[in-house]
Amino acid sequence: MALLTMVQALNQALDQEMAANPNVVIMGEDVGHDGGVFRVTDGLIQKYGEKRVLDTPLAEAGIVGTALGMSVYGLRPVVEIQFFGFTYPAFQEIVSHVARLRTRTRGVYTCPMVIRTPYGIGIKALEHHSESTEAYFTHTPGIKVVVPSSPYDAKGLLISAMRSEDPVLFLEPSRLYRSIKQEVPETVYEIPLGKAKILKQGTDLTIVAWGSMLRMVMQTLSKDQNLSAEVIDLRTLSPLDWDTIFTSVEKTRRLLIVAEAPRLGGLASDISATVSEKFHGKLKAPVERVTGFDITPPLPLGEHLYMVDEKRILKAIKKLTHSS
Amino acid sequence: MLNFKDYNPLEGKQLQIMDEKGNLNESLRPAELTDELLIDIYKKMTLLREMDKKAASLQRQGRMGVFASSYGQEASVIASSMAMGKEDWIVPAYRQQGAIIAKNLPISNFFLYYKGNEVASRLPRESHLFPVAIPVGSQPLHAAGLGMAARLKGDQTCAIAYFGEGATSEGETLEAFNFAGVYKANTIFFCENNQWAISTPRLRQTAAKTIAQKGVAFGFDGIQVDGNDPFAVFAATLAARKRAAEGEGPTLIESFTYRLGDHTSADSAKKYRDPAEVEPWHDKEPLLRTRLYLTQKGLWDDQKEEDLANEVYNQVGIAVAEAEKTPNQTIDDIFDYTFAELTPTLQEQKSYLKQFYPET
DSSP: OEEEOHHHHHHHHHHHHHHHOTTEEEEETTOSTTOOTTOTTTTHHHHHOTTTEEEOOSOHHHHHHHHHHHHHHTOEEEEEOSSGGGSGGGHHIIIIIITTHHHHTTTSSOOOOEEEEEEOSOSOOOTTSSOOOTHHHHTSTTOEEEOOOSHHHHHHHHHHHHHOSSOEEEEEEGGGTTTOOEEEOSSOOOOOTTOOEEEEOOSSEEEEEOTTHHHHHHHHHHTOTTOOEEEEEOSEEESOOHHHHHHHHHHHOOEEEEOSSOSTTOHHHHHHHHHHHHTTTTOSSOOEEEOOOSSOOOOGGGHHHHSOOHHHHHHHHHHHHHOO | OOOGGGGOGGGTOOBOSBOTTSOBOGGGSOTTSOHHHHHHHHHHHHHHHHHHHHHHHHHHTTSSOOOOOOTTOHHHHHHHHTTSOTTOEEEOOSSOTHHHHHTTOOTHHHHHHHHTOGGGGOOOGGGOBOOOOOSTTSSHHHHHHHHHHHHHHTOOOOEEEEEESGGGGSHHHHHHHHHHHHTTOSEEEEEEEOSEETTEEHHHHOSSSOSTHHHHHTTSOEEEEETTOHHHHHHHHHHHHHHHHTTOOOEEEEEEOOOOSOSSTTOOGGGTSOHHHHHHHHTTOHHHHHHHHHHHTTSOOHHHHHHHHHHHHHHHHHHHHHHHHSOOOOHHHHHHTSSSSOOHHHHHHHHHHHHHOTTO
């Protein structure tokens, strides 16, 4: 098995699915001859030609809106938005049309498509390139939101997303694009959407995270061998796999959610509220959240202050495990 | 076939084939538009007017919600969509209920949609009619995408997008022009310039002299047509469709018309529009003009007009009854089409709601 980065794993998924399904079309800014700014689509235009890999005009609403029409016509567009912060011009197309075409026509017209985009803070990027605003979209019925946390997952989840009958927003943590390598099988495989993964079994507490936060959590845990934490990688943020969370909390009675996104109105708050309601009186300690702050993500020299780090995770773990 | 170069919008040209008195310039008339087809268009425009009239009355009675009437603009949607092929896609805004008529679909769906039931947009897949688009200027992109896909696949199928002149101020509409131009999409952009976007007059919408010239900026032809002349509307759409199907790319048609009524049933144009401006447009409206032509040609008379009036009245009555007897949405309806499969969370929310509405 080859050791691949997430970029390579995503590229392989796109390549294999394009080979298997002639209706798959890639479109976005600089996705063709440049291979995308992170090179996720590298080499695909050479292999599949300009009718399957479209270097589009620089207009995000245009990309998503035309992808909708193409999808209804029978193609399977895989859209790349260059950075998550640039999905905002396409917000209306995603929220008002892509996410609701199926229900508006009661299932007659649907627009399966994948909107891929690098997301999250931590690569010392320019302004607007470090967004973790997934809550805008988990708040939107009708579009699935997926976040891989490893090269292996990235490939399997992207293949599932490309085969999904529903539109999928596929958030790729840019911090993980090249920072880790993992064995990724050459074979085509799917990882089901809507299912979380237990990354590590444990009994003392449950830690829920997604995307690049998993790595931070695992790093922190590696420092304390005496703690038996169960770690859940959500993989899909919408629809959320509540069963896996509930089953784990039933066992551990302690819950920590680690999220990079701003705190107010974020997914961490929702998980906290739901678990607190459901397990009222049964928890050994109140649910803890370690999140980003309700501020604009700082520019590179200040980004470490915003980012969730080991110290903050450790403090929350201590708070949870020291109460009984 | 019409040559768009002869109607350069930058030179202030406008295509008119039938004048305001119903006189025809036969040399410009497309052979496809026979008198028989024109009579069909006239009947469809009359039906559309009756639908709007009935809807306004139902709305006042509280039996229907807010809707936008096509009063005075009937030639735009009817004559253009009649120039499209059966397989072609129609992507309407919210003032194109005429497309339902042109596609020979049940007009009860119009009443049902504005009564407030999404099931009205569950049309047969092969109808290729998109649902109503309420967010202004958001839907031309869908027609651009349909036309791009057809081009990529080498099909002759086309898509026509409808929107008003107000929508040309929206970025997404301009992005649609741009994408369609770059990819030579099988797309026709049809702007119903009815001079008013609610209370905002055309001159406040853009400093450009015409809407049609915006096509020129995106590298394709734009043409302004007399939007109350079904011959001109049909001829321009037919020519644009032919070009699109042959891979020559999109065309922007500006149908120069006038909104004789209010924006929707929720406003009153008297508040912001001088009645003196409206008055002359009553003499130019498309039904009157078409009737003048047909009468002059001996193809129409008072008896036929009376028969048609009765026919559309009955048709609309039946459609309204149909819409009114359609059951309201069920709880299953509003949950089950969110995703391809119902998620466990939605299943749970649905069961919860059903406790409170056990009969729904």
